[in-house]
Amino acid sequence: MATVFRSDSKISQRTKWILGLLPFVLLIAAWLWGAHYLRYIETNFPDIEVAASKLMPLPGEMFDGLLRSATPDRNHEVRLVLDALASMQRFGIGLAIVSLGVIVGLYMGTFPIAEALLYRFFVFADKVPPLLLLPVLVIVLGVGEESKTALIVLGVMPGLILEAHTRIKEIPHEQIFKAQTLGASESEIAWRILFPQILPKMIGALRSNFKSAWGYVIAGETIAALHGIGYRVYLLKRTASMDVIVPYVLLATLFMFLLDFLFQWLERQCPGEEGAK
Amino acid sequence: MTNLEPTTDTTPAAPSDYLIDAQSITVSYPKDHGQQVILNDIDLHVSKGEFVTVVGASGCGKSTMLSLILGSAKPTSGTVTVAGKQVERVDRDRGIVYQTYTLFKHLTVLDNIALGLMLEQTTVIEKLLVSPLLLLESIFDSLLLPLFTAITRRVKGAATEQEKALAEPLAFCRALKWLHYFKVRKEARRAAGELLLDIGLTAADGDKYPGELSGGMRQRVAIAQSVIMRPQILLMDEPFGALDSNRRKVMQDFIHDQWKKYGLTIFFVTHDLEEAVKLGTRLICLSQYWSGPNGEAAVGAKIVVDRKVMGGDIMPTTFARQKEFIDLVDTINTMGLSKAILPMADFDLSHPDAITNRNSDHTATAKQEQS
Numbered sequence: 280m281a282t283v284f285r286s287d288s289k290i291s292q293r294t295k296w297i298l299g300l301l302p303f304v305l306l307i308a309a310w311l312w313g314a315h316y317l318r319y320i321e322t323n324f325p326d327i328e329v330a331a332s333k334l335m336p337l338p339g340e341m342f343d344g345l346l347r348s349a350t351p352d353r354n355h356e357v358r359l360v361l362d363a364l365a366s367m368q369r370f371g372i373g374l375a376i377v378s379l380g381v382i383v384g385l386y387m388g389t390f391p392i393a394e395a396l397l398y399r400f401f402v403f404a405d406k407v408p409p410l411l412l413l414p415v416l417v418i419v420l421g422v423g424e425e426s427k428t429a430l431i432v433l434g435v436m437p438g439l440i441l442e443a444h445t446r447i448k449e450i451p452h453e454q455i456f457k458a459q460t461l462g463a464s465e466s467e468i469a470w471r472i473l474f475p476q477i478l479p480k481m482i483g484a485l486r487s488n489f490k491s492a493w494g495y496v497i498a499g500e501t502i503a504a505l506h507g508i509g510y511r512v513y514l515l516k517r518t519a520s521m522d523v524i525v526p527y528v529l530l531a532t533l534f535m536f537l538l539d540f541l542f543q544w545l546e547r548q549c550p551g552e553e554g555a556k
Numbered sequence: 557m558t559n560l561e562p563t564t565d566t567t568p569a570a571p572s573d574y575l576i577d578a579q580s581i582t583v584s585y586p587k588d589h590g591q592q593v594i595l596n597d598i599d600l601h602v603s604k605g606e607f608v609t610v611v612g613a614s615g616c617g618k619s620t621m622l623s624l625i626l627g628s629a630k631p632t633s634g635t636v637t638v639a640g641k642q643v644e645r646v647d648r649d650r651g652i653v654y655q656t657y658t659l660f661k662h663l664t665v666l667d668n669i670a671l672g673l674m675l676e677q678t679t680v681i682e683k684l685l686v687s688p689l690l691l692l693e694s695i696f697d698s699l700l701l702p703l704f705t706a707i708t709r710r711v712k713g714a715a716t717e718q719e720k721a722l723a724e725p726l727a728f729c730r731a732l733k734w735l736h737y738f739k740v741r742k743e744a745r746r747a748a749g750e751l752l753l754d755i756g757l758t759a760a761d762g763d764k765y766p767g768e769l770s771g772g773m774r775q776r777v778a779i780a781q782s783v784i785m786r787p788q789i790l791l792m793d794e795p796f797g798a799l800d801s802n803r804r805k806v807m808q809d810f811i812h813d814q815w816k817k818y819g820l821t822i823f824f825v826t827h828d829l830e831e832a833v834k835l836g837t838r839l840i841c842l843s844q845y846w847s848g849p850n851g852e853a854a855v856g857a858k859i860v861v862d863r864k865v866m867g868g869d870i871m872p873t874t875f876a877r878q879k880e881f882i883d884l885v886d887t888i889n890t891m892g893l894s895k896a897i898l899p900m901a902d903f904d905l906s907h908p909d910a911i912t913n914r915n916s917d918h919t920a921t922a923k924q925e926q927s
């Protein structure tokens with residue numbers, strides 16, 4: 280056991296892969312065991328009411344459910360594609376607006392007037408529970424896209440602004456003095472010296488906010504929407520269609536997972552960062 | 557290293573000849589219902605081409621003095637002028653090198669050195685020509701054009717005459733912007749490339765990021781970053797404090813060579829007395845000034861030593877005396893001005909035989925100094 284804690288103990292790439300995959304394999308195995316166990320009870324104990332396929336569908340049933348969603352319906356619409364695109368679009372628009380918060384944070388960190396004006400306001404705004412605002416947003420903005428986007432913005436943007444502000448403050452004053460001796464104006468210091476240095480950290484901050492933003496999209500869709508992953512899952516809840524719900528959840532997770540990889544890659548591409556080319 | 561001729565002319569320069577002219581500088585800040593005095597009524601005159609080294613105990617106000625000259629701090633009373641102009645803010649006529657944090661990690665070594673030139677050239681031209689064009693371009697490009705295109709295409713289904721009319725000025729703005737950008741960047745990088753080789757780095761190092769360089773190399777780049785701007789004065793705040801003794805010696809030779817080569821005026825703050833004596837043509841020692849009946853109250857630092865030294869070349873015959881001098885200044889640093897022996901008179905290290913009458917001066921005490 281002692282070797283486990285040795286700092287120089289190396290794990291091979293193969294072992295890393297195997298260990299990394301192990302939790303996934305265990306989860307699938309547990310699901311399969313549960314699904315088969317429920318079917319066993321359903322078959323052998325008819326007195327006990329167990330809707331096995333509803334509770335824990337098998338992979339084949341989930342594949343069929345997914346296929347049904349991916350097949351054009353009588354309106355020639357492919358629900359799976361429409362739902363996925365609708366949710367991703369909401370997420371994308373929300374995130375694009377939220378990312379503007381980096382500029383607000385940059386100015387707050389750079390210019391004392393902007394800091395005096397906005398800092399306390401955003402500290403306050405950051406403490407507002409966003410989901411409590413959802414009914415307010417629906418009343419004010421209606422059930423359309425505006426309220427869903429506003430929910431993401433109100434939920435994530437204040438935190439991102441404060442993060443950018445903190446990161447700017449962390450940059451030593453010496454760098455600013457140095458830039459001034461090189462003839463940089465205030466805006467040049469903000470955009471050419473400070474912004475590029477906080478950019479990788481801001482990409483990281485956006486990454487860590489993905490889950491909340493995605494959660495707000497889903498929450499918004501449960502109130503009212505024509506398409507969307509959240510809307511579909513809540514609709515299917517009524518019929519307990521786990522064979523479609525589970526693939527939808529997996530799809531939403533996979534989207535986040537891939538986006539996370541993309542942003543990790545982007546973070547590494549920032550000049551001067553470790554691993555940057 | 558070349559032997560520098562010590563300056564023997566003791567005639568004070570006329571005020572207009574001083575590059576740095578600080579008059580009656582006091583720096584204090586409120587503390588516990590009173591005032592904490594950092595610097596106490598200090599006069600400082602530095603002429604062009606001098607290599608002034610400043611020593612003193614930690615917290616005695618060396619860096620504060622440097623900040624006043626830089627313009628990043630303001631005196632509570634008194635004035636600081638550089639080249640006859642009162643220091644109001646940090647400006648490009650003064651270069652600065654700190655112990656750390658002076659390189660921008662998102663820029664390559666070459667771009668770090670070239671940055672000042674790029675900013676300098678961009679600022680002048682941009683104000684006249686490029687800035688309005690860039691603004692126009694960004695308004696056209698990011699706001700008006702997509703909006704216009706979206707509306708007209710939805711209405712008419714094709715590009716309109718107005719759209720085509722916008723395209724030409726847009727292309728013109730872009731071409732000018734890029735032409736200007738590449739021209740400035742190319743020239744600045746060429747100059748930076750020459751300096752890069754001059755500071756002992758290779759062309760390949762120019763494409764690296766600061767994080768990939770050693771501490772000594774980073775400081776060379778930081779010095780080059782300032783030197784390329786040809787500042788009137790180069791301020792250095794314990795620049796070699798983070799280096800090991802071998803690298804420190806190499807860097808001391810390096811900065812001495814740069815000083816000679818470019819005729820710089822250097823104001824060099826250090827806590828290392830040997831370094832100060834070795835490098836400077838003039839040494840200033842700051843020490844806490846004590847007052848009160850028994851010298852118990854610290855009332856800010858004063859200049860206790862301001863003497864010419866050899867500057868960059870410690871000759872064996874004078875080394876022993878310089879060691880004595882260092883020991884003496886060390887005592888002052890440790891104990892404070894009024895509590896130490898004050899044999900400062902006639903202590904001129906610029907001449908091997910100049911140290912005289914030390915024994916008689918050794919008897920001077922704090923009270924005598926105050927009286």
